[in-house]
Amino acid sequence: MQNQCDTSTVDMAQVAAIAARYKNEPDQLMRILLEIQSVCGNAIPREAATVISSVTGIPEVEIYGFITFYAMLSDKPRGQYIIRMCKSAPCHIVGAREVAQAICDCLGIAPGETTADGLFTLEFCECIGLCDTAPAIMINDAVYTNLTPQSAVSLIRAYQQGGVC
Amino acid sequence: MQETRIALRFVGQYDTACVNEYCALGGYSGLRKALAMDKNAIIQEVNASGLRGCGGAGFPVGRKWEMVAAAEGGNKFVVCNADEGEPATNKDRVIMAGDPHSLIEGMAIAGYVVGASKGYIYLRYEYPYIFPVLENAIRDARAAGFLGDHIFGSDFSFDISVVSGGGAYVCGEETALLESIEGKRGEPRFKPPYPGTSGLYGCPTLINNVESLVTIPPIVLNGGAWYESFGLGEHHGTKIFTLSGNLVNRGVFEFPRGTNLRQLIYEVGGGCPGGRQLQGVQTGGASGNIINANMIDIPLDIDDCSAAGATFGAGDIMVFDDSKDVLEIVENLMEFFSHESCGKCTPCREGNTRLLQLIRKIRNGEGTLADLDTLEDLSETMMDCSLCGLGQASPSPVVSTLRNFRNDYLSKIEGGLK
Numbered sequence: 135m136q137n138q139c140d141t142s143t144v145d146m147a148q149v150a151a152i153a154a155r156y157k158n159e160p161d162q163l164m165r166i167l168l169e170i171q172s173v174c175g176n177a178i179p180r181e182a183a184t185v186i187s188s189v190t191g192i193p194e195v196e197i198y199g200f201i202t203f204y205a206m207l208s209d210k211p212r213g214q215y216i217i218r219m220c221k222s223a224p225c226h227i228v229g230a231r232e233v234a235q236a237i238c239d240c241l242g243i244a245p246g247e248t249t250a251d252g253l254f255t256l257e258f259c260e261c262i263g264l265c266d267t268a269p270a271i272m273i274n275d276a277v278y279t280n281l282t283p284q285s286a287v288s289l290i291r292a293y294q295q296g297g298v299c
Numbered sequence: 300m301q302e303t304r305i306a307l308r309f310v311g312q313y314d315t316a317c318v319n320e321y322c323a324l325g326g327y328s329g330l331r332k333a334l335a336m337d338k339n340a341i342i343q344e345v346n347a348s349g350l351r352g353c354g355g356a357g358f359p360v361g362r363k364w365e366m367v368a369a370a371e372g373g374n375k376f377v378v379c380n381a382d383e384g385e386p387a388t389n390k391d392r393v394i395m396a397g398d399p400h401s402l403i404e405g406m407a408i409a410g411y412v413v414g415a416s417k418g419y420i421y422l423r424y425e426y427p428y429i430f431p432v433l434e435n436a437i438r439d440a441r442a443a444g445f446l447g448d449h450i451f452g453s454d455f456s457f458d459i460s461v462v463s464g465g466g467a468y469v470c471g472e473e474t475a476l477l478e479s480i481e482g483k484r485g486e487p488r489f490k491p492p493y494p495g496t497s498g499l500y501g502c503p504t505l506i507n508n509v510e511s512l513v514t515i516p517p518i519v520l521n522g523g524a525w526y527e528s529f530g531l532g533e534h535h536g537t538k539i540f541t542l543s544g545n546l547v548n549r550g551v552f553e554f555p556r557g558t559n560l561r562q563l564i565y566e567v568g569g570g571c572p573g574g575r576q577l578q579g580v581q582t583g584g585a586s587g588n589i590i591n592a593n594m595i596d597i598p599l600d601i602d603d604c605s606a607a608g609a610t611f612g613a614g615d616i617m618v619f620d621d622s623k624d625v626l627e628i629v630e631n632l633m634e635f636f637s638h639e640s641c642g643k644c645t646p647c648r649e650g651n652t653r654l655l656q657l658i659r660k661i662r663n664g665e666g667t668l669a670d671l672d673t674l675e676d677l678s679e680t681m682m683d684c685s686l687c688g689l690g691q692a693s694p695s696p697v698v699s700t701l702r703n704f705r706n707d708y709l710s711k712i713e714g715g716l717k
């Protein structure tokens with residue numbers, strides 16, 4: 135889980151099918167890659183990039199250039215749930231740091247790391263547009279606002295117990 | 300204080316999954332009226348409204364439309380900037396979640412006026428829950444004949460696609476945004492040429508913010524003078540403000556332009572919670588000026604804010620109380636810019652990192668008086684020499700706090716405070 139994506143479970147035919155949409159929708163490269171990422175365990179592994187390149191005709195190096203530019207795309211393996219903790223100023227001044235610390239302590243990992251069971255990847259992120267209900271975080275596509283260290287820990291516990299999906 | 304809701308007029312007033320409810324409120328009658336009007340007459344109304352771009356730069360909307368309408372080129376585009384990445388702004392999210400049809404209607408009117416048949420909404424990745432709202436609304440509008448071929452039986456055809464951002468603040472800059480839609484890294488282009496003459500795929504492209512576009516249908520329906528009249532005194536129309544930070548009531552509110560910042564903070568925001576005192580306000584988002592508590596008697600509009608040493612931006616107001624360390628906030632902001640600089644040009648890529656290092660040095664008690672001069676010199680170079688607005692504006696928190704919170708710097712420097 136550390137350096138290499140486990141590609142044995144990734145269906146390259148599915149990757150190719152999604153990538154094939156590029157031909158008719160060249161303006162949707164981002165969403166195509168995001169979708170591929172979601173079926174590849176929250177990352178775009180080397181093998182998938184090769185497939186994408188051959189299907190779309192975009193050189194592999196350009197695909198990597200694209201992936202590495204955008205924070206939401208990753209070539210490194212990540213957990214099933216990506217926890218994005220906003221650290222921008224409006225969140226920061228109403229207690230985002232304390233919330234982030236509580237989440238790190240609860241999971242026993244630092245931002246940038248993935249839990250040993252592969253369930254959670256923790257990331258700091260910049261403003262997620264919930265400033266008027268800060269502090270805020272996202273867990274995959276779900277948003278959580280007005281957090282306190284206590285409510286953040288309860289939330290993580292609920293995810294750990296499978297109570298949220 | 301009573302809000303004046305124009306851009307927010309339909310937010311929460313109808314079920315976004317039901318286009319008929321929007322129509323019952325008068326929805327799409329602005330588009331119907333526009334298609335029977337002369338294009339120049341619409342531009343005249345938009346000019347008369349005094350509407351200035353709501354995404355931060357404040358360029359007059361009617362003038363931009365005029366230029367794109369006049370640009371040579373068969374193929375043109377309308378792009379809605381829904382990237383909303385500026386920390387302390389979340390108004391466009393509220394509009395899109397609560398009233399997607401006004402955005403579609405505004406874009407269609409824009410398309411008719413400038414001569415575009417294709418529109419894009421560039422929506423930031425961080426709003427995944429807005430994608431289905433917009434895409435369902437687009438689908439419903441198409442089914443009802445408000446998008447697609449021969450709208451209202453006219454010879455005008457227009458359709459819209461939603462494109463996703465990828466979590467890069469710089470993609471809010473209009474040319475970086477275009478690069479991103481074209482499937483490239485979001486690095487700003489050199490200007491000129493401006494997007495109005497050479498934008499998406501080299502075609503003339505109109506780029507407007509969400510709030511600018513949703514203000515168009517009521518202007519078309521009621522006239523530019525009607526919209527203009529809502530501003531206080533010499534000011535034109537209204538603006539949405541996002542209130543964040545240490546306030547009792549945070550949120551998104553629409554008021555006449557020219558409304559006083561102090562009133563907004565105390566009468567709408569309710570002041571600082573917990574009996575704390577106001578220490579300062581960052582105006583205009585992360586790249587805006589930070590002012591102190593003595594400076595807040597400002598009529599909120601673009602030119603008044605600049606004249607008073609504040610920043611209007613997209614109407615972003617982040618308040619902090621007297622328990623906060625101003626330099627810690629500045630450090631946080633410079634971390635943001637160091638991280639979000641795209642790296643294409645040196646003043647911004649290197650400059651933000653150096654500013655951050657110097658702020659950290661001073662916070663650690665290792666700063667000297669000479670470092671304050673370096674901060675100022677470096678900031679000036681960045682403002683003058685950076686390629687895009689990110690690097691040009693990112694020193695604002697540093698420059699403004701050096702002016703408005705100078706003692707906070709001096710107190711950390713040996714021999715600073717005499």
Ligand SMILES: Cc1cc2nc3c(=O)[nH]c(=O)nc-3n(C[C@H](O)[C@H](O)[C@H](O)COP(=O)(O)O)c2cc1C
Pocket residue numbers: 351352353354355356357358380381382383384385468469470471472473474506507508509511512687688689
């Ligand atoms: C770094 C940077 C980020 C920006 N982010 C946004 C944004 O998120 N939304 C927006 O509408 N404009 C943003 N802008 C301003 C746009 O470049 C552009 O001026 C605006 O979208 C034009 O629309 P308007 O005239 O309707 O405001 C940004 C500018 C810069 C330099």
Ligand code: SF4
Pocket residue numbers: 469486487639640641642643644645647648685686687688689690691
């Ligand atoms: S100013 Fe900054 S963000 Fe803009 S082009 Fe230069 S490096 Fe990139």
Ligand code: FES
Pocket residue numbers: 220221222223224225226260261262263264265268270386387388
């Ligand atoms: S600053 Fe955290 S959501 Fe905007």
